[in-house]
Amino acid sequence: MALSSCGSSPRNPFELPAGTPVVLIVIDTLRADHLSCYGYELETSPVLDTFAASSYLFEANSTQYNATFPSITSILTGQYPKTHGNYLPVPIEGAGGQGSVSASLADRFRRRDYYRIAIGSHPLWELIDPDVPMFVGWDTVSLIGGDIPVKERSLWSTAAYTNQRAFAALDEYQHSARDQPLFLWAHYFDPHTDLKGWVYNAPESTRNMFLREHLEAVGMASYHDALAPLEPAERGRWLRQNLQGPEFNRLRLANGRALYDAEIRSCDAGIGRLFERLRAMGVYDRALIVVAADHGENLEDPRDGHDTQPFSHHDLYEAVTHTPLIIKLPGQTEGHRVGALTQNVDIAPTIMELLDLPVQPPVDGRSLVPLLLDVEGQVHEEVFIEAQEQGDQAVKTTELKYIDRGEDAAPLVFDWINDPGEHRNLIDELEVETREALETAIKDYRPVHAMRIHVRPAEDPFEVSIELRTNGCPFDAVAGVPETCLEQGGEKFSWQGTVDRDPVDILLFRAHQRSEDHWRITHSGAQDLSQVVWLGKRPIAHTTVIPLWHPVPGDPPTNPQLEIERTAPDGLFTFRMHPEGEQELVAELVYADPSPEKDFKLVAVDGVPEDWGGMQSIERLNGILETTGAQPLSATLGTVAGEEVFTLFRFDGAWPDPRRVVVDGLPVATGRLDFAFPKPLDGRILATARTGYFPDRTPAGSLVIWTESGGGGMALDTSGMDEELLRQLDALGYAD
Numbered sequence: 001m002a003l004s005s006c007g008s009s010p011r012n013p014f015e016l017p018a019g020t021p022v023v024l025i026v027i028d029t030l031r032a033d034h035l036s037c038y039g040y041e042l043e044t045s046p047v048l049d050t051f052a053a054s055s056y057l058f059e060a061n062s063t064q065y066n067a068t069f070p071s072i073t074s075i076l077t078g079q080y081p082k083t084h085g086n087y088l089p090v091p092i093e094g095a096g097g098q099g100s101v102s103a104s105l106a107d108r109f110r111r112r113d114y115y116r117i118a119i120g121s122h123p124l125w126e127l128i129d130p131d132v133p134m135f136v137g138w139d140t141v142s143l144i145g146g147d148i149p150v151k152e153r154s155l156w157s158t159a160a161y162t163n164q165r166a167f168a169a170l171d172e173y174q175h176s177a178r179d180q181p182l183f184l185w186a187h188y189f190d191p192h193t194d195l196k197g198w199v200y201n202a203p204e205s206t207r208n209m210f211l212r213e214h215l216e217a218v219g220m221a222s223y224h225d226a227l228a229p230l231e232p233a234e235r236g237r238w239l240r241q242n243l244q245g246p247e248f249n250r251l252r253l254a255n256g257r258a259l260y261d262a263e264i265r266s267c268d269a270g271i272g273r274l275f276e277r278l279r280a281m282g283v284y285d286r287a288l289i290v291v292a293a294d295h296g297e298n299l300e301d302p303r304d305g306h307d308t309q310p311f312s313h314h315d316l317y318e319a320v321t322h323t324p325l326i327i328k329l330p331g332q333t334e335g336h337r338v339g340a341l342t343q344n345v346d347i348a349p350t351i352m353e354l355l356d357l358p359v360q361p362p363v364d365g366r367s368l369v370p371l372l373l374d375v376e377g378q379v380h381e382e383v384f385i386e387a388q389e390q391g392d393q394a395v396k397t398t399e400l401k402y403i404d405r406g407e408d409a410a411p412l413v414f415d416w417i418n419d420p421g422e423h424r425n426l427i428d429e430l431e432v433e434t435r436e437a438l439e440t441a442i443k444d445y446r447p448v449h450a451m452r453i454h455v456r457p458a459e460d461p462f463e464v465s466i467e468l469r470t471n472g473c474p475f476d477a478v479a480g481v482p483e484t485c486l487e488q489g490g491e492k493f494s495w496q497g498t499v500d501r502d503p504v505d506i507l508l509f510r511a512h513q514r515s516e517d518h519w520r521i522t523h524s525g526a527q528d529l530s531q532v533v534w535l536g537k538r539p540i541a542h543t544t545v546i547p548l549w550h551p552v553p554g555d556p557p558t559n560p561q562l563e564i565e566r567t568a569p570d571g572l573f574t575f576r577m578h579p580e581g582e583q584e585l586v587a588e589l590v591y592a593d594p595s596p597e598k599d600f601k602l603v604a605v606d607g608v609p610e611d612w613g614g615m616q617s618i619e620r621l622n623g624i625l626e627t628t629g630a631q632p633l634s635a636t637l638g639t640v641a642g643e644e645v646f647t648l649f650r651f652d653g654a655w656p657d658p659r660r661v662v663v664d665g666l667p668v669a670t671g672r673l674d675f676a677f678p679k680p681l682d683g684r685i686l687a688t689a690r691t692g693y694f695p696d697r698t699p700a701g702s703l704v705i706w707t708e709s710g711g712g713g714m715a716l717d718t719s720g721m722d723e724e725l726l727r728q729l730d731a732l733g734y735a736d
Contacts, residue, residue, distance in 0.1 A: 014372050016354050019181035020330060021287040022109070023278065024347075026072060026185070027267060028122070029192040029313060031296030032061070032324040033420070034264055042210050044264040047272035048291065048326070053335045055289075055328035056372060061342045062396055063295045063323045066313045067388045068122060071294035071344065072187070073134055077103040078348030078363030081386055082447030084133065085690060085709050087513075105183070105348055106137030108357040115139050115173055115180040119166045121189040123153035139177070140169045157189035158203070159270020167277055174281065182283065186274065190267035191260060191297065193311060199232045200311075202262035207232060209265055214258040218250040232259055249301070256311050257299050286330050288354060290347060293323040305423050314387070316394040316403050317422050318414075321385045327368070329354075338375045341398060342368060343383040384445045395441045400426070402438040413438070447709045449513050451475075454693055455504040458701035462525030464504070465496035466703075472515035472679050480506040499701075513686060513707055516592070516679035518548070522672045525701050529673035530655055534704045536691030540675065541655040544588070544684045546646045548674035549658070551666035561656035562649050564663045571641035572603065575649065576634040583652050585633045586626040590678060592644035599623070601638035607631045646678050 032038045035045045037052040038059070064074040070081040077084050084103070106116050118138045125135075126145030135141050142165040144153045166186050173182060194201040208228045215221045226242075227235055235255055239248055271291075278284040295313045298320060300306045308315040325342060327350070345365030352359065353367040366379045378398070385394040394403045396416065403412040413430060414422040427435075455464055474490030477483075481504075485495045493508060526532040530541035541547075549564070565574040577585050591598050600623035602615050608627045615623050625635055639645055649656060661668045677685055689707040698704055 014329065014354055014369055015356060016288060016330060018112075018356075020355060021182045021283045022114075022184070022351060022355065023283075023287050023289045024075075024105070024183075024185045024351075025271060025274070025289070025291045026075060026187045027191065027271075027291070027293045027324075028068060028187065028189045029295060029297045030264065030267075030293035030324060031299075031319055032293075032322045033319075034261060035324055037326075038324060042213060042261055044210070044261050045268045047268045047275070048324075051275070051289075051291065051328065052326050054333050055326045056336050056338055056368075056375075058325040058327075058338045058340070058342045058368070058371075060339060061292075061323055061325035061344070062321050062383050062385055063293070064344050064384070065386050065388070066295045066316060066320050068294050069134070070386075070388075073132075075292060075294070075344050075347050076105050076185070077133060078345050078352070078365040079103055080345060080364045080384065080447075082445075082709050083364055086132065086134075087388070087686065087690070087709065103348075103361040103363065104133045104137055105185075105351060105357075108352065109183040110137050111358050112355070113180060114183040115177040117166070117169045117173065117182070117184045118142070119162060119169065119184075119186045120144075121157050121162045121187050123157050123189070124150075126153075140172065142166070142169055154194040155201070157192070157194075159188055159190050159267045159273075160203075162186065162188050163270055163273055163277075166274060170277065170281065182287075188267050188270060190270070191263045194233075198311070199236060200256065200259035200263045201232050202259045203266050206262040206265045206269075207259060208262070210261040211255070211258040214254040214261075215251075218254045220247075220251050220254060223251055227255060249303075253299070253301055253310060260297065260299060260311075287328075288330060288351065289328040290351070291324065291326040292344060292347060294344075296320045296323055300421075316385055316387050316392055318401070318416060318420060321394065321396075327372075329372075336375045338368075338371050340371055340378045341380040341383050341396065342371070343380070343385075346379070382441055384441075393442055393446060395438055395445065397438075400434075400438065402442065404439075404442045446511075449510055450708045451508040451510070451513070452693070452704075452706050452708060453504075453506040453508075454704045455499050456695075456698060456700055456702050456704070457499050457501055457503055458525055460525065461498055461500040462523060462701060463496070463498055464524075464703065465520075465522045466494065466506075467520040468493040468508075469518045470510075470515050471517075473510050473512055475508045475510045477509045478507065479509075480504070513689075513709075514679065515677070517677040518674070519676070520672055520674050521703065523701075523703065528657070530658065532699075532702055533673055534698055534702050535685070536688045536704075536706045537694045537697055538688055538691075540673075540705075542653055543688050544648060546648050546676040546678055547655050547658075548676055549661055549663050549668040550674060551663040552669050554667050556662040556665060556667050557660050559660060560662045561651065561660040562662070564647070564661075566645075566664060571639040571643075572636055573639050573645060573647075574634070574636045575647070576632055577607075577649060577651070577656075578632050579630055579651060582628065582630045584626070584628045584650075586624065586648075586650045586653075587633070587635070588648040588650075589623045589637065589639075590646050591640070592646055592678065594678075598640050598643060603636040603638055605633075605635040607633040646676060 034040050035048060036043050037045060037049040037057060063071050065071040065081050070087050073084050073086045074081060081087055109116050116138045118135065118141045120143045123144055126143040144156050148156055193199060211228060212221060212224050215224050230238055239252055243251055275284055278287065296319050298308050298310050298312050298314065300310065300319060302308065306317055308317060313320045343365065346368050349363045349365045349367040350369060353369050368379060370379055371377055382395050382397045392405050394401060399415065399417065401414045401416045405411060411427055413426040415426060453466065469492050475486055475493060476490060478486050481495050486493055495506065521529060521533055523529055523532055531539045533540045535543045535545060561578055563576040575587060577587065579585055589600055615625055623637065627633055658668055658670045689705065692706050693704050
């Protein structure tokens with residue numbers, strides 16, 4: 001929806017004076033039904049309860065996505081993820097798409113000469129590429145980083161440290177820019193699990209505040225005195241050592257719920273201190289203040305019918321999708337509760353209308369100002385939510401919620417009003433017309449995904465061949481080259497040709513990007529293909545894409561950078577990395593078909609310092625060894641016999657030179673480039689692919705791969721495309 005300007009519509013009686021301060025508070029992992037003001041029986045949120053009592057509280061608000069980065073990007077831009085294209089939970093070692101920078105509230109407030117402060121509290125956000133829309137357009141951005149080691153940043157993701165940085169930024173604002181109006185976005189992380197230990201690391205002041213009530217709820221109050229003295233991380237170990245079976249599960253859930261509520265209470269107190277600071281500045285009573293959350297959290301017992309993981313935000317149950325939204329107008333003293341369907345993409349257009357901000361670029365959400373005028377009204381007949389899980393999407397109407405879980409699982413339908421716990425699936429009870437209407441709504445909303453390949457010409461013509469095999473999500477259509485390039489039902493793509501004066505543009509369309517893809521590329525004009533092939537704005541050798549080394553007959557190099565021995569018996573895997581001077585050395589291993597049950601056992605390691613932290617893991621699916629130094633790093637690991645293992649070795653963030661790689665005593669093929677996007681797709685890879693194509697950064701002769709998403713007429717960048725390609729896209733329905 002594109003907002004109309006005030007000059008072409010009746011004057012909004014809620015339009016605020018120019019320069020009104022704006023405060024946007026986003027709380028990570030906060031489900032609405034664990035706030036007292038949303039009906040929770042425990043007193044988790046006294047500050048927000050008081051705040052809500054003189055604000056507009058939206059009772060049926062939904063997030064747009066069940067992960068932080070896409071959801072907050074939607075809050076800041078008013079755009080669906082399929083529009084802004086940033087689908088990664090946390091895009092580290094890469095970036096999200098830049099297409100929505102000018103749609104961000106920060107940029108809209110910049111055009112009104114506001115002083116803009118962003119306080120981010122996710123432990124990994126300092127690693128995000130600075131080009132992403134979330135962090136572009138601010139005068140001040142404060143993230144957790146600096147001298148704090150990455151592995152310890154979760155311990156600093158507290159309301160206290162968030163406020164410490166926010167107050168310092170406000171001090172600077174008062175000192176140097178107090179004549180400008182203020183836009184403050186503060187992100188609180190407290191209710192999220194600690195990324196290091198996967199526990200709710202509630203502070204001592206609140207960690208036992210709700211323990212007894214949750215233990216009593218599962219009939220295990222007798223364990224209170226054993227758990228209460230323990231740190232949150234120690235409780236998990238105690239449970240594993242002392243309990244098993246159903247008793248273990250019940251107590252684990254009760255303890256986790258108690259700590260989650262304790263985190264909310266601690267965060268609530270921190271927000272109270274922020275409010276006090278704003279009052280002291282004379283800002284609070286004059287400000288438009290919005291409180292929202294990026295997503296909720298699963299706390300349910302899977303045995304109660306929810307096939308999801310407790311203490312996560314997987315899937316699209318109400319525990320994850322129903323998030324709070326509270327809006328306080330300047331000087332407001334009377335509270336109102338609004339029962340209409342709303343969604344997080346409505347926040348930006350509401351602020352835009354209230355402050356008369358620039359209306360371009362357009363937004364997908366709708367202003368909630370009509371609901372401020374009539375709290376019994378409606379602005380949506382349906383809202384949409386997506387999940388990072390493969391293919392999961394939901395549509396929520398005023399009566400029903402339909403969850404499409406992809407091709408491999410049956411859909412779910414719930415009466416979310418009368419069955420808020422979503423225990424009864426109504427899919428088999430729906431009338432045909434109702435089911436078809438819900439399926440059509442999902443189909444119309446579902447984004448379309450494109451893999452794009454662009455080959456830049458060079459001074460001299462060169463030959464290129466591309467072979468792509470996919471396992472998980474076949475391609476539906478191709479544009480830019482003949483349809484015959486797609487084979488085997490879309491599971492194989494192959495093309496070869498001469499690149500002379502004109503670039504080559506290829507688009508491959510499919511339902512989603514989370515697929516295992518194997519690439520083989522040849523390029524007659526390049527000696528080092530890993531520097532000529534780019535993923536987004538990076539040479540592929542500087543990404544976490546998996547290179548596939550194929551040994552060939554011949555003499556191995558005499559000065560190898562990397563030696564791999566993978567023919568050892570019993571699943572043993574040995575490697576040796578040879579740095580050139582002091583370098584950061586990283587070795588990552590992941591099974592081609594990963595699962596938490598398949599692990600890596602470190603048999604031997606050499607070349608690491610005495611205080612080395614041991615083998616690490618990302619989402620408990622891979623093994624990572626890393627160190628910095630001038631000594632060779634060698635290790636032997638035990639793997640599951642017979643299972644294929646993908647390996648990624650990086651020297652100062654880059655692949656080794658393939659001419660200096662030895663596999664099983666042999667050199668590897670260098671006349672072609674073989675690499676894989678693993679499944680589940682490493683978020684760092686998809687993040688990098690989302691950065692798009694930067695002509696000013698890629699040299700002549702480059703082959704650039706990136707991804708785009710969109711819906712309806714799909715928001716593809718058609719600049720530079722020839723007329724024939726545009727006609728093909730139009731015929732396929734992917735361009736207006």
